[in-house]
Amino acid sequence: MSTQTTNTIRNVGIVAHVDAGKTTTTEHMLFESGRIRSLGRVDAGTAQTDWLDVERERGISVRAASTAFRWKDCTINLIDTPGHVDFSSEVERSLRILDGAILIVSAVEGVQAHTETLWNAMRSLGIPTLIFINKMDRIGASAERVMGEIRKYLSADIAVIQRFTGEEADFHAVDRLWYRQEGGALTRGEQSRQEDYDALWEKLAEHDEQLLDDFVNGRLVPDDELYDRLIALTAQSQLFPVMFGAASKGIGIPELMDAIVELLPPPAGRKDDPLSGIVFRLERDKVMGKIALIRLFGGTVRNRDVVRNSTLGVDEKVTQIRKIHAGQHEDVGMLEAGDIAGVCGLSQVRIGDIIGSGEGIAPGHRLTEPLxxxxxxxxxxxxxxxxxxxxxxxxxxxxxxxxxxxxxxxxxxxxxxxxxxxxxxxxxxxxxxxxxxxxxxPTVIYKETPSREGIGFVAYTMPKPCWAILKFHIEPGERGSGLVYSSMVKPEKLLPSYQNEVARRVPEALQQGLNNWEVTDLKVTLIEGEHHVWHTHPLDFVLATPMGIMDGLARTGTALLEPYIRFRLTAPEEANGKIMHELTLMRAIFDYPVITGERFMVEGTVPVASSLEFPVKLSTLTGGRGTFAARFDGYRECPPGTEAVRPRRGVNPLDTSKYILSMRNALGSQRS
Known part of the structure; x- marks a missing residue:
């Protein structure tokens, strides 16, 4: 491992809507590479990366599983992510550590709601992506229809780099346009035709002025040059190669593995860079305790090194470094830039913590949120x-x-x-x-937002010793903006250390609004602040901030927000009327139905609260022939008259006397 360069590493994730075939694809990659000697099956509970008891029993992935194998002199660190939307948090954390991804789309079901969510997340992070159209051997498979959906719902910038033979029961082979020989030379596939290369050339030319000029003027471009441009545009996330296969039969898997090595980029970091890594998952070991799975972007970590957790501001000693495969561990002693491993000994570490410097680490992307x-x-x-x-x-x-x-x-x-x-x-x-x-x-999670602008004021000066005076300006923000906090107070009026304490406490104070739900989508500005040279203690602002914020919310009032989902519904045409009636009752907002043959499709948005039981009702209305795919679409204001109040946790800061007493008792041991 110490002689390995980052150019011989690929950090790749497999993502897809549930049941598109991620784990089966991973299983066949492990088998083809020689990492495992016999194939497991998801439905039999024997897949390598579904190693938790619950995954084997249910036949679904609930946690992101990391594994590694060698292919064409390259180490591929592969993250098999869950496909069910209930476990999106696992995917969310994995995306931050990837250099490339494989999006699997079923040739039967096509692009589904969660497929779009995953795609949008990968695009926002700029992750180079291969698209693998799986299940080409299944009844109902149609590559042309699915590619049409990909162009419509995901991106028109797709480049088909394979030919395939047959569909459904007749599907039995794929052939790449080019194969890379051992010496590096390119050989055209046996089944490829000139029109395949012309179509790819035309697609590449849309992103390359020189190729466009060559194409328009009929100048011949060598295969090597076309392939190099394909590699470059894929790495830049400007073009997305499309491949085909049937993972359950292993068809298309070796070609997909070749594409991972040839088309997806290696890690950028170097082992002599400053230490930089992120914790993306935690595991437990009966002997070693907490194991932090770390993707290292720069530097090197060895057994017995002391590393800096920049997020927590603590130093901890590494006791062991392990490579992890399907719940099995192998001690490797060292982790270098570009690689992934489990690190033991970091007892305080949490998911998302930065090890060393955070420079070059992708920001987190929220796929969805608990509703x-x-x-x-x-x-x-x-x-x-x-x-x-x-x-x-x-x-x-x-x-x-x-x-x-x-x-x-x-x-x-x-x-x-x-x-x-x-x-x-x-x-x-x-x-x-x-x-x-x-x-x-389970109950729906509502939120609150200020109804109008207002001022929140607190003068916490009694009973002595204490002194904290704060004035906040609170105003509604754009939907989905969360909390935007700032301060206009000069340091001589309120010391920076006290202002930092206020900034830390504002988000906590907004966890419970007037109806005791989290308050969001607002701007809070500290416009006045005052401390006392003798009487002020930093903890005074811990106590005063919630009182000032709640005073402001009492003046602005709050509106209730409820979560919405975006749905795509398909069902037999004869159920159209009943389903439209149900959607109206649920307060759904939807487009005109599109009728194709004997089925119709309708898209729209609907509140979570009114649609919790709808999938079961849809099954009853359609005899099990309806589908309802949904993804989180954000929060919107509730209709007038909606009431949703939950019990308050702790004492309300608006009850100032009782609140001050309870907080002083709680903070008494910390004050000195």
Missing amino acids: LTVQVLPANGAEYPQLVAALQELAEEDPLLDLQWHQNERELHIKIMGPIQLEVLTHVLHSRFGLHPVFGQ
Whole structure:
């Protein structure tokens, strides 16, 4: 490993809508490379990367699985991600560490709602992407139809680099336009035709003025030059090569592996660069404890090195470095730039933490967000401490669970994506921790936003010793903008250390608004602030900030926001009337239905709260022949008269006397 250069590494993720064939594709890659000796099957629970008990039993991936294999003198670090939308957080974290991706699209189902979500995320991060149209051997497969959907819903900048023979039962082979020989020379595929190269040349010319000039003027361009431009445009995410296959039969898999090595870019970092890496997943080991999976962008880490966690501002000692494959670990002793490995000994580390410098690390991209909240109850009082510890551990591995532990009320609440995730959590808590918790009824997560502009003021000067005066200007923001905070106060009026404390506490203060939901889509500006030379303590601003913010919200008032999903529904044409009626009752906003043959398709948006039970109802209305694909579409204002209030956690800062007393008691030991 120490002699390996980053040019011989590829960090690649496989992403797709559920059941498009990601794990089967991964399994065949491992087999073709010699990494495994026998093929497993997802439906039989024997796939290598579905190694958790719950994955083997359910036949779905619920966690991103990392593995590695060698192909054409190149090490490919492969991340097999879950396809179900309930486990989008796993995909979200994986995208930050990829240099390239394979998007798998089913030749039968085509482009689905979650496919679009994944595509948009990869485009925002600029991840070079190969498109693999899988299941070409299945009944209903149509490459032409699916490529039309790809051009319509994903991108018109696709380049077909293969020919294939037959479809459905007749599909039995693929042939690349070019094959790279051992010496590096290109050889044309046996089944390729001149029109294939002309079509690719024309597509390349759309992004290259010189090639366009050559094409228009009929000048011959050598194959090597065309292929080099294909590699460059793929690496720049300007063009997306399309390939075909049937992963269950291994057809098209060796060609896909060749494309990973030849078309997707190697990592950019070097081992003598400053240390730079990110933690994208956590695992547990009975002996070693917490294992942080780290993608290193620059530098080198060895056993017994002390590394800086820049996010937490702490130094910790590395005890062991492991390569991980399907739950199995191999001690390698060193991690170099461009590579991925599990690092032991970092006891305080969390997902998303930056190791060393964060320069060159892609920002996070939110695929979706939990739309439901649920209370978790222990089976009996004796299990309560173990349940708290178990949920804390799981929330550390998946921060989007956002565990809320209200110790005084002995209540535990988590956020979830949907019912499948809840089933998996139930299984994990039983199999891993021996617990049998009871989950309450999931409820929709609403949010609040200011109704108008207003001023929030607090003068926390009694009872002594204390002194913190703050004035905030609060105004509504654009939908989806979250919180935008700034300060106009000069340092001589309010010391920078105190202003930093206020900035840290504003997001916390907005976790509960007037209806006790998170407040979002607003601008908060600190316009006045004052401290006292003798009486002020930094903790005074911990206490005062929520009072000032809540005072402002009481003046602005808040409007309720509810989550919406964007859907694409297909069903038999005879069910059109009943389905349109149901959509209207659910307050859906939709386009005119498009009728094709004996089926119709309709697209639109609908509130989550009114559509929770719709998939079951659709199945009843269509005899199981309807499909409903949905993805998160953001929050919108609720209709007038909507009421959704949840219990307050802790004392409301608007009840100033009671709040000050409770907070001073809580903070008393910290004040000095």
